[in-house]
Amino acid sequence: MVTRRVRTAAKEARWPSGCMSPGGRTRCNRDRILAVAREALAASGDASLNSIAKQAGVGPGTLYRHFPSRTGIVLAVYPRDVQQLVDAAPALLKEHPPSAALRLWFDRLAHYGRIKHGLAGALHAATSDGLAGETYGPVIGAIALLLRACEEDGSVRPGLDPDEILLLLGFLCRIDNSPDWAVHEDRLLDIVLDGLQARAPAAGRPAK
Numbered sequence: 001m002v003t004r005r006v007r008t009a010a011k012e013a014r015w016p017s018g019c020m021s022p023g024g025r026t027r028c029n030r031d032r033i034l035a036v037a038r039e040a041l042a043a044s045g046d047a048s049l050n051s052i053a054k055q056a057g058v059g060p061g062t063l064y065r066h067f068p069s070r071t072g073i074v075l076a077v078y079p080r081d082v083q084q085l086v087d088a089a090p091a092l093l094k095e096h097p098p099s100a101a102l103r104l105w106f107d108r109l110a111h112y113g114r115i116k117h118g119l120a121g122a123l124h125a126a127t128s129d130g131l132a133g134e135t136y137g138p139v140i141g142a143i144a145l146l147l148r149a150c151e152e153d154g155s156v157r158p159g160l161d162p163d164e165i166l167l168l169l170g171f172l173c174r175i176d177n178s179p180d181w182a183v184h185e186d187r188l189l190d191i192v193l194d195g196l197q198a199r200a201p202a203a204g205r206p207a208k
Contacts, residue, residue, distance in 0.1 A: 030066045032056045038077050045118045049073065074122035075135045081116055082123070082135055085109060089142035098149035099156070103193060105146055109169060110185050124170040140166065156196045168192060 036056040040047035049070060053063040067073040075082060088108055092101035113120025126136035143162040150156040171188055 029056075029058055029062055033058065033063055033066060033073070034076060037073050041074065041077055041116075041118055045121075069125075070118075071122045071125045074118040075126065078112075078116050078119050078122075079135075081112055081119060082139065085112060086138045086142045089145050093146065093149050097155075098146065098153050099193075102146045102150055102156075102196075103189065105142070106169065106189050106192070110189070121170075124166065150196075154198055157198045160196060165196075 033052065033056045037047070037052045040052050040055065049063055049067070050060055052073070053060045056063070063073075067076065085105075085108060089101070089105055092104050095101070096104060109120065109123075123136065123139055126139075140162045143165050147156060147160050147162060147165070151158050151160070169192070
């Protein structure tokens, strides 16, 4: 009888009252995984899923049931940041010419890629992980909005694919942490934007 009470007390210490039911335990597992992942990713973008599971006190199988991929857990940790990124597109277009708004949005994506470990890479990988409708879709919608405004004022070439633009911006998650990373980032974004500009075709090259 005493042993049973001890086991029950230990169980309740591990699981708050709201987590004792199967559904409650599932929810609490997910919340605990996200809390640990948030701290782990803030410390290092290289934190492994297995280390997160261990710190959260759950098995790897439990973690993978909630988050089948690294992309999924990273985007679940940063939903507010992704939404802010999406909301920035129409706000920037209200305040700036389309081409300037596009550059500022790219800068913001780069900024999130720097301060939110793994976010830029996760957005880059989201479509292959089956998260297109959940997170990737709204981000692509923001890029499409910016490109459409730029196309209408003639500052970018017509027919640009938002998916390809995000794929192109995958370099943002690969810039190393050297002291002059900001210089590299600005130079690379200049190259990207220069390639998007509307211009007459080069001599001897047919128009597309």
